[in-house]
Amino acid sequence: MLEKLRIMFTIPELRKKIFLTLGLLAIYRIGFHIPLPMVDNAPADSAGGGAADFLEKVSLFAASDLRQLTIFGLGIMPYISASIILQLLGTTVPALAELKKEGQAGQKKINEYTRYLTVGICLVQSWIYVSVMLSASGPGGGNINANFLNEAGTGLYLPWQFVAVAVMTCGSVFLMWLGEQIDEHGIGNGISLLIMAGILAQMPKALYELIRNMETQLTGLSRGQVGIETLILLFVLFIGVVVGVVFITLGQRKIPTQSAKFTRGRKVYGGTRQHLPLRINQAGVMPIIFASSLLMIPGVFFGLMAGAFETGGAIFKGLNLVSLTMQDQASYFFNLLYVALIFFFCYFWTAITFNPKEISDNLRDSGTFIPGYRPGKRTTDYLEKVMVRITYVGAGFLSIVAIVPTIVYGSLGVPYSIAGFYGGTGLLIAVSVAFDLVQKIDSHLVMRNYRGLLEGAGGGVSPVV
Template sequence: MLSAFANAFRTPDLRRKLLFVLFVVVIFRFGSQLPAPGVHVANVQRCIAGVQDSGLYNLINLFSGGALLQLAVFALGIMPYITASIILQLLVVVIPRLEALKKEGQTGQAKITQYTRYLTLALAVLQATGIVALARSGQLLQGCTEPLLHDDGTAAFLVLVVTMTAGTAVIMWLGELITERGIGNGMSILIFCQVVATFPGALWQVQLTQGWWTFGIVLVIGLLIVAGVTFIEQAQRRIPVQYAKRMVGRKMFGGSSTYIPLKVNQAGIIPVIFASSMMYLPAMAVQFNQTSPNMVVRWFNDYFVGGSHPIYMASYFLLIIFFTYFYVSITFNTAEVADNMKKYGGFIPGIRAGQPTQDYLSYVLNRITFPGSLYLGLISLIPLVAFAMIGANQNFPFGGTSILIMVGVGLDFVKQVESQLQQRNYEGFLK
């Protein structure tokens, strides 16, 4: 492993790319710690120290590396871009114009990327407005009575909103720079950095609250979870595809064999994000009805706000399974795959081309998605179970969205570096 790193840094081109990624990450983390203008830094730090759980904003705070509750310049993090990307992926399925753009290749994808940028900025304005309004009203950090802003005026409000929106635009630009000039997907690397930034603090919090014995048990269990997630993330079902020989002009094409890789976790972390967002709705309803709570609000407050009740866990688990099937169904179009195979003379051995191929792909995809959905649900329940059993913070480091992001993006980055090392006849990271 160390020799592979040494070989990577001995290669001038690869060393330049790695150092560029590191340089962008340093700038990114600096912006995540730089307070926005008008923020009362001392009061914010005291309130964060006194608040054990960020409640409604856990997911956004995770993707911002803790910058959200600190009201930093990059407070919104990468979350607006993630939301915009998911929305565009869903709209491609239902809007014919976007579907046609997707089929145009690189030109159409460039237009969809441009639409994603515009939607990201719009969502950033909405999120920044909501967060600054909550900070001004004192509801951003529950239980904090100190003012978080120096000035409650309209001008200061607008400056904060514009600053956070501009920070989101800069994050998009940095991510695209990494993709173009560095290694791997820039947005994924920035998400990875933000999640990893909160990992040591969350892990050390377990030691401070539970002691060294529990801390050691958590480390051992965490290593087993990482090993399991690594195994599942690389697991796939390979469906063999054979291409028949065909004459094009005077040349013979085809006759090759390949496969369609169907991952066990075909949906990634998107179902977890969808389910988490849906489970935040009851907490949001309770927050805005605290003055005159009725029976429904009290029921939601008892079962869906704390996160440790079995009803909450069961609902969260079932939502993840539902969204896993939903997202896989819209991102992997079996009819399109079968049609493309038939068009280019491809077939699955033993399966007729056309509708039988589509039915077979749907059958295999449904069978392999079931264990993938259970895997996502169980991994996502780990922080909730840990919270209920040992009283850990709900930002429990091993499990949920954080461990999926760290392992998934880490594996992808290592594979990207390995592929470039193999091009130069160097030994890679993965055996």
Template sequence: MAQGFENLGKIPELRNRILYTLLMFVVFRVGVHITTPGVNPTALAQFFSASNSNLFGLFNMFTGGALARFSIFSLGIMPYISSAIIFEMLPMVVPSLDRLQKEGEAGRKKFMQYIRYGTVILSLFQAMGITYGIEVMRSPSGLPVVSHPGLSFMVISVIALTAGTVFVMWIGEEISEHGIGNGISLIIFAGIVAAIPAAFINALKMVRLGELNIMLLILIVAMMILVIGFIVFVESAQRRIPVQYAKKMVGRKLYSGQSSYLPLKVNTPGVIPPIFAMSILLFPTTIANFIKIPIFEGVSRYLNPAGVLYNVIYVVLIFFFAFFYTAITFKVDNVADDLRKYGGNIPGIKPGKSTAAYIDRILNRVTFIGATYVSLVCLLPTILINQIHVPFYFGGTGLLIVVVVAMDTIVQIQSHLLYRNYDSLLKKASKK
């Protein structure tokens, strides 16, 4: 496989997919630096520098630095994720949507169109809230962030932010279709990775100025390396359920039964639970920080990312989405039916409902372990960094997303290489 990676440039389709993905990254990064019309960049930079809270740091990380510039991509991909969450839950209570999901490719396309419409609606509401809040902001020196607030700025800003979110959604879908990897996850990945150089440069400046101990910085880097190794280890782990296939008569030959296994990943949903949980928590608290109304400010204080309540809700949401996403993507009844259809069975377990119940029980245990692992990775590094008061926002959640998305992308590249090698072997065999 290492030799295959060396020959990446010799596979036209894979090379084009990787280049297309990188091109979309460039387009995304250019959009991050395009400020919304009517905003004073100097005053905005001063404001965020003075109020660089954990909340703004987290949201800014997920938008790739767009929020700090109030660019056209300030909302990022979060409205799309929130819309996807809503529409993934609706089929449980709306029978027509449940039927739509079962209509094959045509139903899936229509369902995705509904998610896009939901993204536009959520973007409009979020854009209005953020625009209303930024109009009254002033820098520490007294400069207004918006030079000419009013109806015209509100309309232009809402249109720009909504259009920016739709464009980011389009970039993600284009990467998924014509590039390599999951486009939505890679958009978040690109935003986080883009902040790494600035975070390390900032840490080095603090060391040079004596604000940060060099040994403490080494400890943080060592902790990150250990967490990365732990993530790779757990993401590669599987719970293998043994499967025995019955003997088959093909023509006049009797083929003996084969032994195989059903692999269950420890973290089946991947980065979906922390991303969904973060999107739900960041939405109300971000609006609360922009709109200066007592009830919203109270919500913001209670949902401080460094507070106990925020972290407890975060863990609860991670567990909820881990079980929820696993349940809707891994249909145990379908797996049990497929095993029975192809003559497979789990030793000691009756085919049919008993097999489905057994797989479901094992899957629930594995999902619980996976959700616990995700919670620990997302919280522990962030809590430790908050305790030692280091302004370094590349915490556990960012590490998990970067490592898991990178691993998934590498797996897709390996699949393309394997298909290419298999296709070459078939051609050689046909020539002989």
């Protein structure tokens, strides 16, 4: 492996791409620590209560820390939201569907629409974010620098609110530009690498917190106490979850296909046997993102509603009970609802991104067919049936990986900043991006007749279901 790493840096083009990517990621990390000008100090938990937990979990896939009032406070999430919205609209709006069929020119136009939508989302999100985190800081301004307070001294002066919104919007747009520069001049997918960098940047802090609270004695796996056996259990569990995530990421169902024979002159062409790979986890990480987002919103929403009523009243008690129930990640109700939503969104997102009729038509047009199934409707029905079955398997694996952090958080009492690395969105994104990066590097090595990074160690071989 060390020899392969040495070879990577002996190739001038690959070395230039790697250093450029690392430099752009370093710029992102530097900007991450620059607070807004009107902030006295970047608060850790300005929102407080359930809102703070909400921001902490969303930060896992936002390439930022939403609890910190910095120029990159919104992270890359507005761009991801815009991409998801346009992808969903691409299946329902005829104009966008036609653009998707136009190839590179159509994709270029869709990317342009994505940028415009990103700016609009940034403006809305940053205004709400600034209003909640700064303008409502209470008497004395809270976290606001005294030079930027309004005349009443209770919040941020209105013109400076516009400045804060503009700064945060420009920060997110700059991150979008950084991702595009990595795509064009660096190596790997830029947006994914930014998200992965944001996730991995939280690991040292989580590891320090784990070691600081560790006790050098046996604790009997007591909740809230990290002893020697707890540390061993966490290590073994982490290895097992990573292996499972790798299996989900690379797992495929290979459908055998055969091309039709045709004669040209005295030679016979075609008749070759190939396969059509269908991913087990066709929906990727999107089901967990959707499910976790939906589960976080009711708890915060009902908690805010309960605060509007008199403490101790019947309405307050009812709303507060619902809020606490939706935030109790160790409860069976929460986990059952979480799993049900993951299954739903797995099938929902697969139905959007996987079109068996289009694949069937492409096979027929290229003179390829699936043995035992006639081209057309029978092939479409067969592909749909196979995808329904393997999506069930993928959703099951995804559900197990998704609830591992909540189990670790609820049963062992480990802080969520540590439990979040044992599954869910963060780990799936990190593993997926790591494999994509390795494949991009391998393409440069193989092109120059070198062996790939994972060649000879089982790399490149996908589990077949």
